Amino acid sequence: xxxxxxxxxxxxxxxxxxxxxxxxxxxxxxxxxxxxxxxxxxxxxxxxxxxxxxxxxxxxxxxxxxxxxxxxxxxxxxxxxxxxxxxxxxxxxxxxxxxxxxxxxxxxxxxxxxxxxxxxxxxxxxxxxxxxxxxxxxxxxxxxxxxxxxxxxxxxxxxxxxxxxxxxxxxxxxxxxxxxxxxxxxxxxxxxxxxxxxxxxxxxxxxxxxxxxxxxxxxxxxxxxxxxxxxxxxxxxxxxxxxxxxxxxxxxxxxxxxxxxxxxxxxxxxxxxxxxxxxxxxxxxxxxxxxxxxxxxxxxxxxxxxxxxxxxxxxxxxxxxxxxxxxxxxxxxxxxxxxxxxxxxxxxxxxxxxxxxxxxxxxxxxxxxxxxxxxxxxxxxxxxxxxxxxxxxxxxxxxxxxxxxxxxxxxxxxxxxxxxxxxxxxxxxxxxxxxxxxx
Amino acid sequence: xxxxxxxxxxxxxxxxxxxxxxxxxxxxxxxxxxxxxxxxxxxxxxxxxxxxxxxxxxxxxxxxxxxxxxxxxxxxxxxxxxxxxxxxxxxxxxxxxxxxxxxxxxxxxxxxxxxxxxxxxxxxxxxxxxxxxxxxxxxxxxxxxxxxxxxxxxxxxxxxxxxxxxxxxxxxxxxxxxxxxxxxxxxxxxxxxxxxxxxxxxxxxxxxxxxxxxxxxxxxxxxxxxxxxxxxxxxxxxxxxxxxxxxxxxxxxxxxxxxxxxxxxxxxxxxxxxxxxxxxxxxxxxxxxxxxxxxxxxxxxxxxxxxxxxxxxxxxxxxxxxxxxxxxxxxxxxxxxxxxxxxxxxxxxxxxxxxxxxxxxxxxxxxxxxxxxxxxxxxxxxxxxxxxxxxxxxxxxxxx
Numbered sequence: 001x002x003x004x005x006x007x008x009x010x011x012x013x014x015x016x017x018x019x020x021x022x023x024x025x026x027x028x029x030x031x032x033x034x035x036x037x038x039x040x041x042x043x044x045x046x047x048x049x050x051x052x053x054x055x056x057x058x059x060x061x062x063x064x065x066x067x068x069x070x071x072x073x074x075x076x077x078x079x080x081x082x083x084x085x086x087x088x089x090x091x092x093x094x095x096x097x098x099x100x101x102x103x104x105x106x107x108x109x110x111x112x113x114x115x116x117x118x119x120x121x122x123x124x125x126x127x128x129x130x131x132x133x134x135x136x137x138x139x140x141x142x143x144x145x146x147x148x149x150x151x152x153x154x155x156x157x158x159x160x161x162x163x164x165x166x167x168x169x170x171x172x173x174x175x176x177x178x179x180x181x182x183x184x185x186x187x188x189x190x191x192x193x194x195x196x197x198x199x200x201x202x203x204x205x206x207x208x209x210x211x212x213x214x215x216x217x218x219x220x221x222x223x224x225x226x227x228x229x230x231x232x233x234x235x236x237x238x239x240x241x242x243x244x245x246x247x248x249x250x251x252x253x254x255x256x257x258x259x260x261x262x263x264x265x266x267x268x269x270x271x272x273x274x275x276x277x278x279x280x281x282x283x284x285x286x287x288x289x290x291x292x293x294x295x296x297x298x299x300x301x302x303x304x305x306x307x308x309x310x311x312x313x314x315x316x317x318x319x320x321x322x323x324x325x326x327x328x329x330x331x332x333x334x335x336x337x338x339x340x341x342x343x344x345x346x347x348x349x350x351x352x353x354x355x356x357x358x359x360x361x362x363x364x365x366x367x368x369x370x371x372x373x374x375x376x377x378x379x380x381x382x383x384x385x386x387x388x389x390x391x392x393x394x395x396x397x398x399x400x401x402x403x404x405x406x407x408x409x410x411x412x413x414x415x416x417x418x419x420x421x422x423x424x425x426x427x428x429x430x431x432x433x434x435x436x437x438x439x
Numbered sequence: 440x441x442x443x444x445x446x447x448x449x450x451x452x453x454x455x456x457x458x459x460x461x462x463x464x465x466x467x468x469x470x471x472x473x474x475x476x477x478x479x480x481x482x483x484x485x486x487x488x489x490x491x492x493x494x495x496x497x498x499x500x501x502x503x504x505x506x507x508x509x510x511x512x513x514x515x516x517x518x519x520x521x522x523x524x525x526x527x528x529x530x531x532x533x534x535x536x537x538x539x540x541x542x543x544x545x546x547x548x549x550x551x552x553x554x555x556x557x558x559x560x561x562x563x564x565x566x567x568x569x570x571x572x573x574x575x576x577x578x579x580x581x582x583x584x585x586x587x588x589x590x591x592x593x594x595x596x597x598x599x600x601x602x603x604x605x606x607x608x609x610x611x612x613x614x615x616x617x618x619x620x621x622x623x624x625x626x627x628x629x630x631x632x633x634x635x636x637x638x639x640x641x642x643x644x645x646x647x648x649x650x651x652x653x654x655x656x657x658x659x660x661x662x663x664x665x666x667x668x669x670x671x672x673x674x675x676x677x678x679x680x681x682x683x684x685x686x687x688x689x690x691x692x693x694x695x696x697x698x699x700x701x702x703x704x705x706x707x708x709x710x711x712x713x714x715x716x717x718x719x720x721x722x723x724x725x726x727x728x729x730x731x732x733x734x735x736x737x738x739x740x741x742x743x744x745x746x747x748x749x750x751x752x753x754x755x756x757x758x759x760x761x762x763x764x765x766x767x768x769x770x771x772x773x774x775x776x777x778x779x780x781x782x783x784x785x786x787x788x789x790x791x792x793x794x795x796x797x798x799x800x801x802x803x804x805x806x807x808x809x810x811x812x813x814x815x816x817x818x819x820x821x822x823x824x825x826x827x828x829x830x831x832x833x834x835x836x837x838x839x
Binding site for chain 1: 503543544547550551553554555556557558559560561562564565567568571572574575626627628629630631633634635637638647650651653654656657658659660661662663664665667668669700703704707731732733734736737754757758760761762763764767768788791792795796801809810813816817820821824825828
């Protein structure tokens with residue numbers, strides 16, 4: 001019996017099916033990976049984009065002299081005796097007056113009305129008044145923060161059903177908020193202050209920002225850049241250009257590739273034991289954080305710098321030596337400038353890695369609650385010695401808080417972090433494209 | 440801090456004046472004729488700068504280390520020594536300027552010293568890591584029996600004393616989570632690598648490869664938040680609760696799954712390199728015998744690349760074991776020995792964080808145990824890394 005060449009036999013069919021299956025597995029794997037990336041990014045963006053907007057209430061606040069300035073002569077010492085507790089009723093009265101003016105009737109108690117305004121608002125008004133005592137006695141327009149629950153209502157986080165179960169707000173309060181929003185008095189608008197404000201306490205997620213965290217991260221990146229780049233480049237030059245092939249340099253090389261794979265938390269333990277317990281640097285200071293991150297990024301920078309140095313062809317070195325340069329001159333005058341784009345790219349990628357690192361910073365005390373903007377230098381604590389926090393640690397910190405408003409803040413901080421990373425990587429890619437040479 | 444200000448200012452002043460003095464003096468020595476000099480004036484200047492700055496700075500570093508070790512106070516004597524060193528270097532290098540002196544060679548020796556010093560910092564880091572942890576671990580074992588630490592199945596620290604600090608439940612959690620992460624990441628990463636290097640068109644490759652590598656560039660805190668906010672509640676509501684396996688959002692499965700996503704690019708880019716290193720001639724030989732593409736990959740390419748792939752998997756395992764933020768936010772804090780993947784468990788890294796943050800007392804075993812945990816972690820990951828690098832290196836030599 002003969003079969004045509006054009007009909008495939010059973011065995012070939014089976015083999016072809018296996019081929020198609022195998023290919024489908026591969027494609028499936030890539031689709032799963034892409035899907036994971038998309039889900040991850042949508043989850044973060046979905047949770048976090050709302051943190052860039054914030055609900056404010058426009059209030060005409062009457063600042064009565066008899067409450068705020070007992071002295072009557074704008075004496076700051078007397079005025080600052082009135083704490084935020086004294087300012088809260090003034091804000092509440094202003095809100096009640098606004099409600100009456102708009103014809104919105106309410107049966108809510110005074111406390112519930114107060115709860116609609118952020119606890120931070122009283123401090124804002126107080127600071128404004130102490131900064132400009134002449135405001136006392138006038139009626140001034142303030143854009144004060146609405147409380148976290150009201151803000152959550154406009155962002156869809158708080159609903160009528162959840163409010164009914166909540167001690168901090170009620171469906172009636174939300175209805176009033178809706179009426180105020182319809183009247184244009186309550187507005188949800190872009191909130192620049194998120195990038196400027198420091199962290200806030202547990203009860204006021206609406207006032208929390210990442211100002212201190214960005215500053216702390218910036219300081220640490222400066223420390224890392226100033227230490228890791230020169231040390232990394234110097235040690236790469238030695239290993240790549242000068243080191244004799246012997247046991248000692250072998251040890252250094254194995255050691256560097258192992259350091260690159262040591263878990264980051266181990267560097268945190270090192271920082272705690274050496275920099276804080278032994279050298280007695282300040283806890284949670286950007287200096288210690290920067291030192292730890294320097295040690296962590298050093299292997300990355302060394303590995304990429306060595307690759308960049310290696311890619312410079314030996315003829316360049318030979319030409320320099322041929323016209324009478326010393327070995328050192330050939331390296332510093334010719335090889336290093338040609339390798340610079342590669343080194344820069346590697347450094348930026350190392351910095352991006354350091355910027356997102358969290359675990360070692362937890363151990364050196366950067367989880368502390370910091371509301372003061374750290375100074376770059378003070379005589380008491382030295383360079384970068386003041387307590388600070390960092391962007392990724394701030395995210396961790398907020399995930400540990402009870403109020404669900406902080407999840408939104410954490411996601412917002414992450415979006416900011418990712419934008420920074422995106423910019424750094426884009427710059428690295430641009431530099432590589434623009435200056436890369438093929439010999 | 441204050442005691443350093445004066446010496447640093449003196450050093451700075453001397454280096455700046457030294458630079459200009461050396462330049463003029465070199466020209467003077469040569470009588471204004473630069474051709475008579477063996478080394479250029481700027482090389483004399485560089486030599487003076489380095490000779491003035493390096494010895495006192497080295498002295499400051501050494502002395503501050505010594506001061507911590509001996510707990511001695513900074514003294515005026517030290518300040519004097521540092522300034523004397525600076526002045527000596529300054530004077531000697533200036534006096535040494537003659538027409539025939541080889542300033543370039545001397546300057547280059549100083550620079551060489553700096554380069555060598557920089558390259559030893561990596562070694563010092565490792566030594567620092569090992570010693571800082573060894574030291575505190577010894578302190579810990581003086582207060583707590585090492586047999587209880589390594590063989591007890593109970594972890595319940597108690598800051599009033601009398602804690603059970605057995606590492607076994609932590610190790611179990613670590614290994615369980617890593618195992619789930621790897622069973623997720625290895626097949627996906629490997630198949631993705633195979634598809635990208637053997638099947639994908641160059642256009643698809645140029646899109647898919649960077650996209651997968653984006654996953655590698657995302658900080659682990661982002662994955663942690665993803666586990667906490669999205670994956671954990673999802674698994675609880677759709678898998679754990681309906682199946683009656685638990686009510687906890689943070690679980691071994693949550694952490695393992697998210698860590699698996701994190702490891703995909705790691706496995707795939709390492710395997711991609713290794714698969715690409717298999718010579719084309721081997722594939723062509725297989726095709727010549729009539730094998731299909733998938734048969735070639737399964738029977739020729741993968742066996743040839745196997746040692747490298749095993750190395751990549753071991754490196755991924757070491758990453759998984761040392762990972763912190765994902766498990767801190769996704770796995771939970773309860774130490775238990777259980778097989779149920781939807782239960783919260785904890786890992787070595789989580790406990791290092793929890794024992795070393797907040798109020799710590801470096802005399803109590805509850806704090807010191809973190810160093811013993813850290814050392815265990817370091818030894819395990821180091822062992823995996825060394826083994827993996829050994830395999831990868833050995834494999835690479837075959838085809839080069």
